[in-house]
Amino acid sequence: MKAIKAKSFFAGIHVKDMKYLACDCPCETMPAPDTAYISLCQSLGKPAVACVEKGQKVKEGEIIAKADGAISSDVFASIAGEVVEVKEINCACGPEPFVVIKNDGSGEKAYLPPLTDITAESIKERIRACGIVGLGGAGFPTAVKVAPKTPVDTLILNGAECEPYLTCDHRLMVEKTAEIAKGARYIAKALGVSKIVIGIEANKPDAIAAFEAFDDIQPVILKKQYPMGSEKHLIYVTTGRKVGIGKLPADSGVVVQNVATAYAVYEAVELGKPLIDRVLTVSGGAVAQPKNLLVKVGTPVADIVAYCGGEASAPKKAILGGPMTGVAIASYDAYTHKTTSGILLLSDKEAAAEEPTACLNCGKCADVCPMHLMPMNTAFYSAAGDFETAAKLGNTMACIECGACEYICPAKRPLIQAIRKTKAAVRATAKKGGK
């Protein structure tokens, strides 16, 4: 179908996208690591519960931890070998349970059989059984998303990739176009919808052209604007519907899936392969060779950096994910998750590390806020410890933490930090009140 142009949403920012570093590098498959450190916190919900023991032999694709609760997901062995340890390791977001597997080099696989009886129910079951989560970053289990409680009429594929530097979705869309389309059709079938829309930012013309080849998928050219890939804004620009505060996209009759998730669904259905690897971008000014790599879940960051030729210069910041929402890590002793979309080593010039100065009340943060909030109020009142007023005057609870406010702030105030602090404090108070 011919691509159509979408309107823009009000506000947002224009970030230098820096995608030229890696956007022409084809996806490479990185060799399996010697040791895989697989976190059991692979989705938004509770950590999965390990079902393997120390010393046990596992094959690639074998289940090693079972989901605990509705928005948790199963975790699988990404390499064949022996479980060396089941322990907690301190990560950037606090201690997480890990299963450590030592590669035995056999490469034995234990995938599920390809799905032959394709019905909505069987696809949903397969998505759950393969532990697929949203690969855009949040890690919301796809199985929950494809079983909405309200009727849905549109499936939107998110190929916006509005984060600077990241090019993994771009490469996937160009190289695996047919597979993504198939995966999207499976998701549409599970949802019972016929309309499939794919939103791609205008800076990826080759991906847009590739998706024009299908009759049943409508490519939409999105304006280059951050945060275009935010679920709520993608829905608004492609369908004109607004998702209410605290509501799910399904309440507006829409389900959004990342293109990488669609690819994972294709692999799960046709190859029976659980979610054990993903494409991620290694980029930034301090990386010797920026690359797009197909990496096993649980690969140590140090291995990936070494595979990309090491550091070109001393990095100022090392980030898991994109530069706008990713997590800064203190050392390379970190491991990829299902949701890790990139590893960035930012050089001195690129990374922001200025000392904050006094707030000018310039209101630029409110001007660029895609949710039309007042971040400066949140920062002001939370600094004084008045989180209730902070949340009220800043409408903080509706924040999507895209980072646009802090990006634009001329005083370099730590706004996202204040917002997270306020959110946590308000939630803690609500919990107390509930008891």
Add this chain to the structure above:
Amino acid sequence: MDNSIVISTPPHVKSKRTTKGIMLDVIIALLPAAICGIIFFGVNAFVLEITAVLGAVATEFVYFFIEKGGFKNKCKNAAGVCKKWWKQFDFTSIVTGLILALIVPSGVKWYEILIGAVVAIALVKMVFGGTGRNLVNPAAMGRVFIFISFTSLTTYTAANFGAIESSTVTTGATYLSGALLKGNGDAMSLVDLLLGTGLAGCIGETCKIALIVGYIYLCVRKVIKWWQPLLYIVLSAFLSVCLAAIPEEGATASFDISLFPSFALSGGLMFGAIFMATDYVTSPKGVYGQIVYYVCLAILTSVLRYYTGIEVVSFVIVLMNLVVPLIDKYIIGKPFGYKREKKVKEVK
């Protein structure tokens, strides 16, 4: 990987814009007006500009020096304190000093403007906590202070190319307060109003071309939003035209839209709208609040101009600045997607 690595919350890339850069932009935007002031009003204007800027910066420095941490300790480590001060110096006091010099007539004595600058920085800005914490615009307050303390602010020198010595001194009469407000004077030519030639007024306010250049620069650099000064100027001039249509006793007056440019271009309205009302610190943060703020400014300006006949823009700005915290508290935009939730509630 060495120990110099930085950890922080996202975002990890930020825009290159800083407070200092924005203030530098404002200074650049003010330069045409400052230079035109020197051309029109001569050396005296230059002396006033320099005095005000130096006075403002010196006040900030002295305040920083004696503020906290013990005067004696700081005297011992004077070099370190100077370095620290320079590190945090963000050009805001230069802007304040320059604006203050541009909104006074050239007849003001150098010590008068020095006092004005000291008051503006020390009492209006630093006492409240420095940059970003002042309640009212320091420059506007400084002008108000000079106005109520000395008589020189009621005397305006007419601007003219070259002929500084022979320029006429008019007392208590800008073009605005004299004939125009009552709608019965002979209008000055538009060209004179735009260039400021032969127009009595303040140093930086007479040459409107210079102000428009500054306005365009600020808009291009996205320091201010283009509609803000425009809303203020257009609405205020339109209301003034309406007010001029109110007949006085025994006289006839009619609604005459041709007076519009004269109202828009006369007095300190344009300068105030572009450089003072748009001051970040003392204007509302949200867009809706800003609209309310500029509409209120326009109404107050036109009404007070009509009834008092004096140059009221800086008074009006000071007045509205005091209302800004209230505006910020009560006028808050609704988040994206809020309406939908409301509809659902109504159905229930």
